[in-house]
Amino acid sequence: MNSDIEIAGDPLALPHLMPPAPGHPSTVAGFAGMARTIAADRPGWQPLVRYDPATRWYHRLRTGPGYEVWLLSWLPGQGSGRHDHGQSSGVFTVLEGELTEHAGGVGRTLRPDDLRAFAPGYVHEVVNLSLLPVVSLHIYFPGLTEMPMRPPHARTGVAEVAACTAAPATPPAG
Numbered sequence: 557m558n559s560d561i562e563i564a565g566d567p568l569a570l571p572h573l574m575p576p577a578p579g580h581p582s583t584v585a586g587f588a589g590m591a592r593t594i595a596a597d598r599p600g601w602q603p604l605v606r607y608d609p610a611t612r613w614y615h616r617l618r619t620g621p622g623y624e625v626w627l628l629s630w631l632p633g634q635g636s637g638r639h640d641h642g643q644s645s646g647v648f649t650v651l652e653g654e655l656t657e658h659a660g661g662v663g664r665t666l667r668p669d670d671l672r673a674f675a676p677g678y679v680h681e682v683v684n685l686s687l688l689p690v691v692s693l694h695i696y697f698p699g700l701t702e703m704p705m706r707p708p709h710a711r712t713g714v715a716e717v718a719a720c721t722a723a724p725a726t727p728p729a730g
Contacts, residue, residue: 590625609631624697626695629691630682632686636680639679640676640679641674643698647673
């Protein structure tokens with residue numbers, strides 16, 4: 557007696573029977589996985605890093621259908637200012653050093669392997685309060701088209717952010 561595979565052939569060998577491969581991750585978990593994969597490829601990103609004493613340095617590392625990946629460096633004292641990312645969602649992680657994120661009245665110290673995810677309209681400020689340079693990775697989907705700056709929070713400032721650095725880092729997003 558013949559099996560179905562013997563009669564019809566191996567369905568995995570017939571590309572028209574397989575679902576199309578996604579053009580990019582379609583979930584926050586998928587983008588978080590992409591961030592972790594890129595972060596683990598130190599030889600792929602580390603030679604590209606530069607430091608600018610005047611401002612944060614950034615480099616578009618990769619683009620795909622509907623997303624962008626950015627590599628940023630932060631010298632001590634450099635920060636993003638309070639902003640959101642317009643209609644973009646995203647994930648970001650620290651590759652080297654530590655950053656402080658201030659959002660919703662809470663300060664978080666982010667270290668390598670910590671990962672933050674955010675939705676459109678999420679307002680935050682990120683700053684390097686340490687004495688060492690920092691490198692971070694940011695993925696935006698859809699690609700970043702705007703980054704509206706927001707007025708400083710009534711109590712937000714370097715002193716307030718520094719006071720919040722003792723708060724525990726959030727667990728990595730799934």
